[in-house]
Amino acid sequence: MYLRNYLRQFLSDLLTQKLRTFLTVFGIIWGTASVTLLLAFGEGFHRQVGINFKGLGENIVICWPARTSKDWQGLPHGRRVRVTDEDMKLIRSQVPQVARISGELSDSGTRLRAGRTTVAPQIVGANIEFSEMRNMIPDRGGRYLNPIDMGSKRRVVFIGDQLKKDLFGVDEAVGQHIYFDGVPFLVIGVMQRKTQDSNYSGRDEDKATIPLSTYQAIYGEEYLDNFVFQVAGIDDVEIAKDGVIATLARKYRFDPEDKEAVLMWDTTEMLVFMDAFFLGFRLFLGIVGALTLVVGGIGVSNIMNVVVEERTKEIGIKMALGAKKRYVLGQFMFETLLITAIGGAIGLGIAWTICAVFPQFGLTDYVGDPTISPQVALITTGILGSIGFLAGFFPARTAANLKPVEALRM
Secondary structure, eight states, rough: OOOHHHHHHHHHHHHHHHHHHHHHHHHHHHHHHHHHHHHHHHHHHHHHHHHHTTTTTTSEEEEEEEEEEEOOOOOOSBBOOOHHHHHHHHHHHOOEEEEEEEEEESOOOOOOOETEEEEEEEEEEEOOOHHHHTTTOOOOOOOOOOHHHHTTTTEEEEEHHHHHHHHHTTHHHHHHHETTTEEEEEEEEEEEEOOOOSSSSSOOOGGGEEEEEHHHHHHOOOOOOEEEESSSSGHHHHHHHHHHHHHHHHHHTTTOOOOOTTEEEEHHHHHHHHHHHHHHHHHHHHHHHHHHHHHHHHHHHHHHHHHHTTTTHHHHHHHTTOOOOOHHHHHHHHHHHHHHHHHHHHHHHHHHHHHHHHHGGGGGHHHOOOOOOOHHHHHHHHHHHHHHHHHHHHHHHHHHTHHOOOOOOO
16 A cells, blocks of 8 residues: 555655656666666676686696806706606606696797798697696697697697698698608697787797607707696695696706795686776675765765755645654655656666677687676666665654644745
8 A cells, every 4th residue: 555655655755756857867877877888897807817818727836947156965056957747757656735846848940831831830739638727728620639630749730820821721630641841740730719918938829839759859849948737726726736746856856845846836816816806896896886976875875855845835734644754755756766766777787788789799718798696786786775775764764753733834
C-alpha cells in the first residue's frame, strides 16, 4: 500500500517538474558512468600490461654467467664462469624448485634465405622446454622442437610470426625450407602472435629457434651464452635463485654470495611492483570517480531539500490527517533512492556500452579492454547506494520532523 502511494506521488512530481528531475537524474548518470569507466579502464589496463609483460615468460629468471668478483678458497677474483648444457641437468637434479630450465645460445650474424628474400635475424639454440617458459606457442598446423629433434640434431627451425611474414609473406611456411648461410632447415612451426613488452635479446616474433644440439654442432659452441629457468610458484623464486647459485658455486668454486658471478634478471620482481603500482592507481581512479558521484549526490540532496520546502503544507495536511513520521520519511527516501537507482542503471548501461564498443578501435595492445568486472560493479553499487541514502536521509528527516500546525501555516 505504502509503495503504491509513494510511486503515485513520485510520478505526479515527475510530470510537474520534468526539467528538475532530468537534471537530478543526469547528475547521477554522469557520476555513475564516470566511476564505472575509470575503474573499468584501470582494470583493463592493468590486465593488459600484465599480459604484455608475461609475453616474455611467467615466473622466469634469466641468468648470464659472468666473472667472479671475490677471492674464494685461494682462487683469485675475475675468473670467468662458463656453464654447459650438462650444468642444466645438474641444476634440475639439485634444485627441486626449478620446474623448467633451458640453456640458450644465440647469433645475429647468420643470413637466412627463403626464395629471393634474405634477412639476418637472431638465431637461437634452445631445448624443448624453452617454448613453454617463454610463451612461444606454435600456431595451428605447426609444432615446436621435440626430443627427436634434439637427440638427432635435426636441421629444423621454429620461426617467429613477424619473421615468417618477412620470409614468406602470406604463403604457408610450415614444410618449407629456409637456408642458414646456404644450409637448408625445415620450418616445423610458426609462433602464434603475442604481445611482448619486455625482452633481453630482441622480440621473439623476429627470431628463429633451432635445437640447441644442432646449434652446437653447426657453430661449435660448447659454453652457453645464458640460461633460463622457470619456477612453478612465485613464492619459491628466491629459494630457486639461491639454489642455482649454490649449485654452480660448488662446481666452479666461487663464493655463493658473489652476485657478480652469475647475473640474474628475476622477472617476477617487476610483476610484484606492477601489482602494487596498479592497486594504488586503481584506488586513485576510484576516488576520483567517487568524488564525481558525490557531486551528483549533493545535487540530489539539494533538490530534495527544495522539494521538502515546496511540499511543506502538503506534509502538514498529511500529518494532521494521521500520517506517521515513518510514512513521511519513507516517501522522501523512496523518491531519492528511486532517482538514484534510475540514474545509476542508466549510467551503468552507458558505461557497459562504451566498454563493449571500445575493443573495436584496435587499442587493446596499448591500453587493454575496459572490463566491468563483478568487483567494479559491486564497488559502484556500494558507492551509489551510500550516496543515495545519505542524499535522501537528511531532507527526509527534516520533513518527518515537521510539526503539523507549523507546516500548515507556511
